[in-house]
Amino acid sequence: MTRPALTRRVLLIDDEELIREVAEVSLVKIGGWEVLTASSGEEGLGKAVAEHPDAILLDVMMPGLDGPATLARLKADPATATIPVVFLTAKVRQSEQRQWTDLGAAGVLVKPFDPMLLAKQVADVLGW
Amino acid sequence: MDAGDNEGHTYSAGRLGDDPDRLRGEALFAYSSDAIVDIDPVGVITALNPAAERLFGYHARDLVGGPVGVLVPDRSAEEVASLLSDLAGRRDTEPYTTNYRRPDGEVIELSVTTVPLVCTDGSSAGLTVIARDLTVLHRSQASLASLATSEARYRAMVESAHEGIGVLDAGLRVVFSNPRLAAMLGYPLEEMIGLEMGSVIFPEDAPSLTPIAARGLRGQTEQTEIRLRRKDGSTQWAIIATAPFPGEDGVIGGVAGFFTDITDRKHTERTLQESETRLRSYFEYVPVGILLVSRDGLVVNVNPALCSITGYERDELLGGGLSVLLGPDHPARIEEIRVLVGALLRGEMPSFELEQPFVTKDGRRIWLDVTVSLMRDELGEPLEVVAVVQDITSRKDAERVKDEFVSVTSHELRTPLTSIRGALGLLTGGVVGDLPDSAQRMLDIAVQSTDRLIRLINDILDLERLSSGKLSxxxxxxxxxxxxxxxxxxxxxxxxxxxxxxxxxxxxxxxxxxxxxxxxxxxxxxxxxxxxxxxxxxxxxxxxxxxxxxxxxxxxxxxxxxxxxxxxxxxxxxxxxxxxxxxxxxxxxxxxxxxxxxxxxxxxxxxxxxxxxxxxxxxxxxVVVDTGEADLDDRRSEPSVLVCDDDAAIREVVKTMLEASGYRVWTAASGEEALAVARARHPDVILLDLLLPGIDGRETANALKGQEDTADIPVVVLSVLTAEQMAVEGIASRVGKPIEEDVLLTALRNALGGAHRQALVVEDDPQLAEVLEVTLVRHGLKVRRARTGREATRLGRALVPDLLVLDLALPDGDGYSVVEWMREQPWLSTVPVLVYTAFDLEEADRNRLRLGETKFLTKGRTPPALFEAKLEEMLDWVAQKAPRR
Structure with a gap:
């Protein structure tokens, strides 16, 4: 199932359009990945099932389904349970990530992020 | 001397004629209280009267006709003769005193008068000696003198007594007063006599005194508190104790009253009472809740404020425990409080404070701040536990609002900063195309300033959350x-x-x-x-x-x-x-x-x-204090393991697992940290995750092996890879992920056993254990010590000893249960055992103690040399039969 590194597909779920745009450019241009985006938890769940991306970058604070709730749905659905999820959040500091990994996330990255390093950081967390 | 002997005159028959003078002389002789002895000129006693018999302690019949020397036994016959002739020649009849020792040994003092009897012809007819016992006289004189002293003494006591002392007659008039009683009542002493007590006692108190005085007159002793009106009108509080006072004829003539001044005490009592009234009104009206709990844990009082905070009535709270403030669904909290109250009662802390959610009777969810302290009596003994309770719901609400604000602000500020920083980063990184140098410089400034703004926001939030205690x-x-x-x-x-x-x-x-x-x-x-x-x-x-x-x-x-x-x-x-x-x-x-x-x-x-x-x-x-000797012992005995994994959750799980199995555990989150801790602590074994950030597990293992002081520590790696795939030198064994407890423990036990030959010594006597340890260490074994069966089984989980040295008598049971437990564990069932016991064992008992090769030694009967020989034999056997794992 794993694709060659260059064609990794990442789903980015964030309600902030500008952040989606910056992160997308960063991951596509620096990481060389294919990036799918969703502006809400609900939309993200649909795309995760339909597209089965290699990883999901998930915002924490969103209206409607927030990050942890979205993660719980992803883990509950066998179709998406195995997709690694990395939280991308402005809510916490890096040193407090423990409580988030406890929820079943593969890791936590904090905002603001350095767009030149984002792809590498995601890859490090996922062991890519 | 009985009455029958009282017939002295019969001895003197023929002494004088039958005329009235003679008869009077006879009567005087017979009934005089003075002793009279007649002696003839040659010193023979011719008569003595009954008083003389009593005085000298002899019967007349024993003395009459005998020499007078019997009565002066300490003089020789010549001295007596010379004395007699001297006395016979004397003409004066002045009495003189002399001592006489009676036959019973008592020495009495005598006044003696000697009257020479001279016949009309001038010849001597002998002597009449009249003697009187002076001792009785002296005795009564002494008794009179002592009586006088004693009265003076009592008078002095009464005069100077700190108590007022008075004697009242049947009409309760003062017939005697000491100066103190006069001073208490403010009267000159001379005005006291005749004073009617009824006039100085407060009318309200008179009814309580009258019956007591009446009973006092009947001979009973009682006391009561009364108020007396002093001459100047002020009030004198006194305790009066009454006692019957004997009159002249021995019948009760009045009442003695002893007055103790208690005005100061009454004043203090009143102050205390006022203070208690004041405190009680604080208790009733203060706007914080107060709960008093007795030492046996029951609520004995609550104030109205507590009732209004909790919504419960006083009666609903009384009789419960401190836990009424917790509600039923906080068992862990109740246990925590029990521990805290215990510490309070033992004086280990002055008070403690809790913030506690609470549901009021009408179902409102509120927050309580409960400060619990201990009241002690004046001797320092615990009296009551006091809980001061405040409703802090509004403060908690405010905190929550502030926390939310901090959290939201943090998020809201960072969200636009994320886009700004992202966009700038992509621009300066050249991701969207090359820029002229001047534009690049401007963008660098923007990136640096954005980074600084981000750090500032992070620091402000950190500081805020730290100072508010939000980051615990x-x-x-x-x-x-x-x-x-x-x-x-x-x-x-x-x-x-x-x-x-x-x-x-x-x-x-x-x-x-x-x-x-x-x-x-x-x-x-x-x-x-x-x-x-x-x-x-x-x-x-x-x-x-x-x-x-x-x-x-x-x-x-x-x-x-x-x-x-x-x-x-x-x-x-x-x-x-x-x-x-x-x-x-x-x-x-x-x-x-x-x-x-x-x-x-x-x-x-x-x-x-x-x-x-x-x-x-x-x-x-x-600093982390190592507590006491026990801990030191434990540390020496428990095998120690350093767990290195970058995942905090795994570290925690493994630590808990290993501690429960008798290991002492240190943790490290990175290879660098592992190297530092390994050097500082020298653990018995290291459990190392291979996938580590920074220097990875393989490099860490190599560094450990390359460092002289850590090279001998066995390393067990945690990895998903197989041993061949890892190709790391000097690894003792591998444990896969996810970690299985049995696999992990087996790997650690084997690694420990591979590094040292070990003996497990189960002995509660520290001296004996020390001796055993020294011997075993001399034979190259690493010694783990257990003092109880429980410790032995705990250590048994963590290691495979090459030899078990077992004392049968242990503080928490006997060695049989240790052996039985070990027999159940596959890795322990063939361990060689040396049973070292004070008892001689039956064959059946011996069989119950066998694991692997088993030998028995009897304490006290085995000389040290023999013990060591047996031990060596055992160790040789161990070395042969149990090759190194």
Whole structure:
């Protein structure tokens, strides 16, 4: 199932359009990945099932389904349970990530992020 | 002497004629209370009267006709003769005194008069001796004198007594008063006589006195408190005790009254009473809830404020425990409080405070602040537990609102910053195309300023959450070495960039700390030091044990801080030199955050500096105290393991698992930390995750093997790879992930056994255990000691001993249960055993104690040399039959 590194597909779920745009450019241009985006938890769940991306970058604070709730749905659905999820959040500091990994996330990255390093950081967390 | 002998006159028959003079003489002789003895001229007693018989202690019949010398036994016959002739010649009849020893040994003093009897012809007819016992007289004189003294003594006592003493007649009039009673009533002593007590007693108290006085007259003794009106009208409180007073004829003639002045005491009582009334009104009206709990844990009183806070009636709260403030669904909290109250009662702490959610009777959810302290009586004995309860719901609500604000602000500020920083980053990174140099320079400025704004927001939020206590410390025992190595690793990149070397100096000690916060502090201090260090200089980080704390120090060789600013650098937005610091990109909050973190740990932070030479920032943290001898023993006996994994959750799970199985556990989050801790603690075995950030597991293992002081420590790796795939030298064994407890424990036991030959000594007597240990160590075994069966089975989980030395009598049972348990464990069922016991054992008992090769020695009967010989035999057997695993 794993694709060659260059064609990794990442789903980015964030309600902030500008952040989606910056992160997308960063991951596509620096990481060389294919990036799918969703502006809400609900939309993200649909795309995760339909597209089965290699990883999901998930915002924490969103209206409607927030990050942890979205993660719980992803883990509950066998179709998406195995997709690694990395939280991308402005809510916490890096040193407090423990409580988030406890929820079943593969890791936590904090905002603001350095767009030149984002792809590498995601890859490090996922062991890519 | 009985009446029958009282017939002295019969002895004197023929002495005188039958005329009235003679008869009077006879009567005098017979009935005189003085002793009369007649002696003839040659010294023979011719007559003695009954009084003489009594005085001298002889019967007349024993003396009459005998020599008078019997009555003067201490004189010789010649002396008596000479005395007689001397007396016969005397003409005066003056009495003289002399001592006489009676036949019963009593010495009496006599007054003696001798009357010579001279016949009409002038010839001597002998002597009449009249003697009187002076002893009786003296005795009665002495008794009279002592009577006089005794009365004087009693008088003096009565006169000077601190109590008022008076005697009242049947009409309760004073017939006697001592000066004190007069003073108490304010009367001159002479006015006291005849004073009617009825007129000085408060009318209200008279009814209580009259019956007592009446009973006093009947001979009973009682006491009561009364008020007396002094002559000047003021009030005198007294306790009056009455006793019957005998009159002249021995019948009760009046009442003696003893008055004790209790005016001061009454005053104190009234003050106390007023104070208690005042306190009671505080208790009733104070707006904080108060709950009083007796020593046996029951609520004995609550005030109205507590009722209004909780919504419960007084009666609903009385009789419950302190737990009425907790509600039924907090069993853990109840246990916690039980422990705290125990500590309170033992005087280990003066009070404790809890914040506690509470559901009122009408179902409202509120927050209570409960401060519990102990009231003691004047002797210091615990009296009651007092809980002061405040409704802090509104404060909690305000806190929650503020927390939400902080959290939302944090998020809301960072969201646009994320896009700004992202867009700028992509631009400066050339991702969207090359830019002219002038534009590049402007963008670099924008990126730097954005980064600084982000740090500022992070620092403000950190400081806010730290000061508000929102970030609670997760304290654990940490190796100073591990903290420093992690912080140094984190900052190394920044240091390399400016060509400053960061070095860990001498490091020692374990501290109670929240590792994340202390690493944040160290990173901050080291980051600062780097910023102010010239190129090619060194920043040294060290930790030293100093009494009850460990002092961490970060030393740079920068320009230094002026003395007057050494304190102010820790204040918010304070900079030594504003232009300088801002150029270095600081937020001005770093040191304030450090200070807050250190102070929350109960430590102190300060700076010392020599201008032009450098600065040292130091902070202290409380040291982890190894408690007492027991702990020392445990530490020596329990095998220790260092668990190195970057995943905190795995570290925690493995630590818990291993501690439950008899291991002492240290943890490290990185390879660097593992190397530092391994050096400092020299664990028995190291469990190492292969996938580590920074230097990975394989490099760490190699570094351990390459370091002389850690080379002999067996390493067990945690990895998903197989041994061949790993190809790491010197690995004892491998444990896959996810970790299975049995597999892990087996791997550790085998690694331990592979490193040393070990003996498990189960012996509760420390001296004996010491002797055994010395012997075993001399034979090259590492000794693990257990004092109880429980400790033995705990250690049995952690290791496979090459030899078990077992004392049968253990404090928590006997050695049989230890052997039975071991027989059930596959890795222990063939361990050789040396049973060392005070008893001779039956064959059946011996069989119950066999595991592998089993030998028995009897305590006290086995000489040390034989014991050692047996032991050696056993050890040889062990070496042959049980090859190294």
């Amino acid at each position: 410390l997760a304290l654990e025992a940490c190796e100073a070495a591990g903290l420093i190595s992690r912080a140094v690793e984190e900052i190394r990149g920044a240091a390399d960039e400016v060509e400053v070397e960061v070095r860990a100096g001498s490091v020692d000690g374990r501290v109670w700390a929240d590792p994340d916060r202390i690493i944040q502090t160290l990173t901050n201090l080291v980051g600062n030091a780097i910023k102010f260090s010239p190129r090619s200089t060194t920043v040294e980080v060290s930790a030293q044990l100093e009494g009850d704390h460990v002092r961490f120090a970060v030393e740079d060789h920068g320009q230094g801080i002026p003395a007057d600013q050494l304190e102010t650098v820790f204040e918010r937005f304070q900079q030594v030199d504003a232009s300088d610091s801002r150029a270095k990109g600081g937020t001005g909050l770093g040191l304030a955050i450090c200070r807050t973190i250190v102070e929350q740990h109960g430590g102190r932070i300060w700076a010392e500096s020599v201008l032009g030479a450098g600065t040292t920032f130091s902070f202290t943290l409380p």
